[in-house]
Amino acid sequence: MxxxxxxxxxxxxxxxxxxxxxxxxxxxxxxxGPEGRDGVKEEEFAGYWYKGLAEINVFDLTQVRYGEEREGHAVMIFVTEDFSRRKQVKLDDPSGAGADARKVMKLNMMREFVTGIYPYHTMLSVFTPVYDEVNSYKLTASVTEWCGQAFTQMNWKNSGYQVKLFSYFESEGDQELKIDAQPEDELFNLIRLNPELVPLGDVRLIPSLIYQRFSHVPLSSERAKISLEELRDNTNQFVVNYPTLKRTLTIQFKKFFPYEIISWEEVQAKPNGDKEVTKAVRRNLEMVDYWEKNNKIFEPLRKDLGL
The missing domain is CATH 1.20.5 (Single alpha-helices involved in coiled-coils or other helix-helix interfaces)
Structure with missing residues (x-):
């Protein structure tokens, strides 16, 4: 050579x-280190969300059920935590989990209201990755009232959601299915990360899990159109319209970080042309490590929250 x-x-x-x-x-x-979603500014985000506190938002709720408006309250708790991507549960030992550990934005959302003599309690949990560019890892929803209870769980696996539904209704009980679409319920978390992460235009969404339990429609992906509207007082809103379901969801939020949720509204058009409107308007916000405040001496803090 x-x-x-x-x-x-x-x-x-x-x-x-x-x-x-x-x-x-x-x-x-x-x-x-974190790969970072586009639009998530690490220093700004960490300064607000990595202080060991949860953001508790209390809303005045008007919930339509059985054709009538019911007064109640809703609570939205936003907090970041360490999550196992493989097991899809909160990690007990994040430092020992290695590459399996992921930061998530967790939303726990509760609604409480009364229908006649008996109460309703709903809870929705959404675990959305802060840094991974994928759909929310896991969503769960439960509805309990005196007639019985229903529970739904969705896990993101193999490019789709593995879904399990349980209900006391014969026609709805114990189902398993797979859905490949973005969940509506994660829009709240995407707004908190950065509203620019919310897709605009024609999309396919999995409608809210609480809506699905209340309406008793089959759980599937639906065509929807998402638009962004600018309002006054540094507030914007997303409008999510489902033409087939004749349902519209509107979420109002502050246009600057940390993009607080101000209100949300669901409008359902009935076959006779009437509209049912469920609405929640925020009245209190507190940053609290509530898991450290479970003794009786802390019960007066509920009054501070308006509960």
Whole structure:
């Protein structure tokens, strides 16, 4: 082999090796820290959400049930926590979980209201990755009242949601299915991360799990149109319209970080043309490590929250 050919060969091999080490270094660096969703500003986000506190929002609720408006309250709790991507549960030991550990924005949303003599309690939980560019890892929803209870769980696996539904109704009980679409319920979390993450235009969504339990429609993906409207007082709103379901969801939020949720409204058009309107308007917000305040001496704090 000539010297020039040997020199070229050595340089080529060196370049390939250098490129390989550079690629490996990038992988290692990305594994050591958050990759970051587009639009999530790490320093700003961490300064608000990584202080060991939860944001508790209390809303005045007007809930339509059985054709009548019911007065009650809703609570939306936003908090970040360490989550197992593989097991899809909250981690007990994040430091020992290695690459399986993921930061999520968790929403726990409760509604409480009374229908005649008996009460209703609903709870929705949504676990949305802060840094991974994928749909929410997990969603659960439950509805309990004196007639019985219903529960739904959705887990993001193999590019789709593995769904299990349980209900005391014969026609709805114990189902398993797969749905490949974005859940409506994660829109609240995407707004909190950055409203720019919410898709606009024609999309396919899985309607709210609480709506599905109340309406008794089959759980599936539906065509929807999402639009963004600018309001006054530094407030914007997303409008989600389902033409087939004749249902519209409107979410109002502050247009600047941390993008607080101000109100939400669901409008359902009935076959006779009447409209049923469920609405929640926020009246209190507190940052609290509520899990550390479970003794009786802390019960007066509920009054501060308006509960």
């Amino acid at each position: 000539k010297f020039q050919d040997l020199k070229f060969s050595l340089l080529t091999n060196y370049s390939r090796a250098l490129l390989g080490w550079s690629s490996l270094l990038l992988v290692l660096l990305s594994a050591c």
